[in-house]
Amino acid sequence: MTVKRRNHGKNRKGRGSVPFVRCTNCSRAVPKDKCVRRMLVRNMIESAGQRDIIEASVYDVFVIPKMYIKLTYCISCALHARVVRARPAKDRKNREPPRRPRRRRDDDNKKKPYGTQNNEAAESAIAAALAAKAAAATATEGAAEAVTETAAAEAPVEA
Numbered sequence: 328m329t330v331k332r333r334n335h336g337k338n339r340k341g342r343g344s345v346p347f348v349r350c351t352n353c354s355r356a357v358p359k360d361k362c363v364r365r366m367l368v369r370n371m372i373e374s375a376g377q378r379d380i381i382e383a384s385v386y387d388v389f390v391i392p393k394m395y396i397k398l399t400y401c402i403s404c405a406l407h408a409r410v411v412r413a414r415p416a417k418d419r420k421n422r423e424p425p426r427r428p429r430r431r432r433d434d435d436n437k438k439k440p441y442g443t444q445n446n447e448a449a450e451s452a453i454a455a456a457l458a459a460k461a462a463a464a465t466a467t468e469g470a471a472e473a474v475t476e477t478a479a480a481e482a483p484v485e486a
């Protein structure tokens with residue numbers, strides 16, 4: 328009988344069976360060694376809202392955490408969502424990870440060791456926000472001092 332894939336689309340590595348996981352999209356039970364896994368790293372707050380949050384925060388330095396989401400797809404959903412695609416017969420045996428044109432910023436982050444990976448845009452936004460905050464603080468202090476001076480100057484007159 329013809330067999331479409333030598334490994335039947337799975338990667339059991341000598342195990343008889345492998346527990347199933349649920350598809351993120353349709354909840355289908357799909358063997359863990361067969362599912363299409365993708366790691367999704369996303370900022371907890373979208374870039375538009377980051378600035379507002381930083382400005383409203385009482386902490387001077389606070390790095391907004393990221394969400395690390397592991398997505399598991401069944402084959403049907405992976406194909407439907409174009410996570411993976413059918414390839415021409417001659418390319419099917421190619422096991423190299425696909426080379427994707429990625430944005431430069433992402434590439435830069437990849438080169439840095441774990442823990443130092445920070446979004447440059449976010450960093451600059453934070454810096455700008457901090458500068459604005461500091462300026463605002465100075466302005467408020469100046470105003471407060473001015474008020475105190477005025478009060479001091481007025482006080483003797485009243486007395």
Ligand SMILES: [Zn+2]
Pocket residue numbers: 350351352353354355400401402403404405
């Ligand atoms: Zn599915």
